[in-house]
Amino acid sequence: MSIEDTRQxxxxxxxxxxxxxxxxxxALRSAxxxxxHLSRDLGIESLDIIEFHVRIQSVLGLVIQDSDFEQxxxxxxxxxxxxxxxxxxxxxxxS
Amino acid sequence: MGFVDYLAVPxxxxxxxxxxxxxxxxxxxxxxxxxxxxxxxxxxxxxxxKYKVTDNTDAGAWRSFMEGEQRRGINFVNLAGAEPALxxxxxxxxxxxxxxxxxFTNGLKRIDxxxxxxxxxxxxxxxxxxxxxxxxxxxxxxxxxxxxxxxNYRDDDRAxxxxxxxxxxxxQVDEVLxxxxxxxxxxxFNVFSPPVSLNTALAPGDELEQIYRKMLWAMDxxxxxxxYSAYNAKVHTAAESLHAAFGCPYxxxxxxxxxxxxxxxxxxxxxxxxxxxxxxxxxxxxxDTDCAQCRHYAAGSAIVSSRxxxxxxxxxxxxxxLDYVDTYLAVWVLxxxxxxxxxxxxxxxxxxx
Numbered sequence: 001m002s003i004e005d006t007r008q009x010x011x012x013x014x015x016x017x018x019x020x021x022x023x024x025x026x027a028l029r030s031a032x033x034x035x036x037h038l039s040r041d042l043g044i045e046s047l048d049i050i051e052f053h054v055r056i057q058s059v060l061g062l063v064i065q066d067s068d069f070e071q072x073x074x075x076x077x078x079x080x081x082x083x084x085x086x087x088x089x090x091x092x093x094x095s
Numbered sequence: 096m097g098f099v100d101y102l103a104v105p106x107x108x109x110x111x112x113x114x115x116x117x118x119x120x121x122x123x124x125x126x127x128x129x130x131x132x133x134x135x136x137x138x139x140x141x142x143x144x145k146y147k148v149t150d151n152t153d154a155g156a157w158r159s160f161m162e163g164e165q166r167r168g169i170n171f172v173n174l175a176g177a178e179p180a181l182x183x184x185x186x187x188x189x190x191x192x193x194x195x196x197x198x199f200t201n202g203l204k205r206i207d208x209x210x211x212x213x214x215x216x217x218x219x220x221x222x223x224x225x226x227x228x229x230x231x232x233x234x235x236x237x238x239x240x241x242x243x244x245x246x247n248y249r250d251d252d253r254a255x256x257x258x259x260x261x262x263x264x265x266x267q268v269d270e271v272l273x274x275x276x277x278x279x280x281x282x283x284f285n286v287f288s289p290p291v292s293l294n295t296a297l298a299p300g301d302e303l304e305q306i307y308r309k310m311l312w313a314m315d316x317x318x319x320x321x322x323y324s325a326y327n328a329k330v331h332t333a334a335e336s337l338h339a340a341f342g343c344p345y346x347x348x349x350x351x352x353x354x355x356x357x358x359x360x361x362x363x364x365x366x367x368x369x370x371x372x373x374x375x376x377x378x379x380x381x382x383d384t385d386c387a388q389c390r391h392y393a394a395g396s397a398i399v400s401s402r403x404x405x406x407x408x409x410x411x412x413x414x415x416x417l418d419y420v421d422t423y424l425a426v427w428v429l430x431x432x433x434x435x436x437x438x439x440x441x442x443x444x445x446x447x448x
Contacts, residue, residue, distance in 0.1 A: 020115045039359075046359025047118040050403050051098075058097030058407065066356055066404065 017052040034076030126176030142290040142383040150369040154188040161192035172196035180204040202244030221267035261287035261297035286390035307332040325440035326415030338386040346378035358401040
């Protein structure tokens with residue numbers, strides 16, 4: 001899976017996590033950048049970020065420590081996290 | 096199976112969607128006054144130094160202060176100290192700014208019906224023993240609180256009676272439950288959690304198992320008059336404290352932990368004294384409580400609710416979390432109704448129900 005594919009997958013998981021919440025998702029879609037801080041820049045509530053975290057783990061079948069996820073805090077940060085050898089998510093077919 | 100698979104189960108998806116509407120709640124705690132008619136064994140308020148300040152009694156100052164809290168993003172208030180009902184003008188000022196929250200009271204004085212907060216009325220035992228656990232300021236036995244509470248809050252939908260189990264009052268809950276439910280009220284449970292410096296015989300040890308079974312019995316016998324779940328019973332009577340089991344996210348515990356687990360509440364929760372000051376060392380819903388023995392219902396509401404990621408290892412665990420958060424909202428948010436219990440007692444539990 002390429003980095004772009006993973007980025008798109010992360011975006012989908014994020015929108016799923018926010019779907020039932022009180023968010024202006026179209027506005028968030030426009031505002032989202034790789035370096036947008038999920039809470040400070042996008043205003044996403046902490047429990048929704050936790051849901052995003054567990055959705056990633058559930059769909060990608062891996063474990064990301066709370067502290068690592070907390071530190072990542074952006075889509076770019078999470079992408080970087082997924083490229084770590086411990087996760088190996090992008091090891092095959094990475095572009 | 097994982098989180099996404101659990102949400103494919105209709106009853107779990109529907110409960111999760113119901114809870115998610117409240118993910119935006121951001122709470123802090125405010126001690127309203129240091130006036131109190133009682134001195135209760137284990138009361139966290141009159142421990143440490145936090146009550147040794149001068150009460151701000153100016154309604155305008157409280158209004159301005161709460162407007163600042165609102166700008167900070169706080170939309171749910173926990174009003175404590177001792178005794179908030181004795182500062183009605185302060186409650187009115189706070190309610191005018193942030194109208195969602197909970198007041199913790201001994202119930203001896205009725206809070207005006209226009210203050211539409213959830214009201215937690217503390218019960219420490221049956222009428223024969225409650226006065227021994229809760230004494231008057233001069234040290235004499237306390238009043239018959241339960242009768243006064245029932246009189247003051249008759250037909251009042253804000254009231255939740257909170258029965259604090261200690262090692263000696265387990266059987267006393269039978270009479271209290273009868274009287275509270277006969278009066279049309281609901282009850283939830285707390286487990287005595289001693290302050291750090293208090294030498295007390297009330298903290299449960301081996302009795303935790305007995306308390307667990309009594310909680311399950313009460314839910315079975317009184318149905319929806321008891322706002323609780325089997326998973327609440329399990330985690331609040333476990334041998335491990337809440338902090339040991341889940342890692343407390345309150346600023347106080349996080350600041351002292353060698354392996355802190357932050358969550359949203361770690362950044363926003365403050366526990367203000369009556370003069371509007373706060374310190375990270377006491378920013379916790381039950382300051383001065385011994386974290387190693389903390390099984391407090393208020394603490395658990397934040398600790399367990401913020402640990403979704405610890406409850407997705409199996410479906411039963413997720414069911415437990417859903418019940419826990421559902422219970423939390425029903426106890427704390429006026430108008431929220433608890434749904435059918437989803438977690439089966441004994442499922443993944445240390446004991447069979």
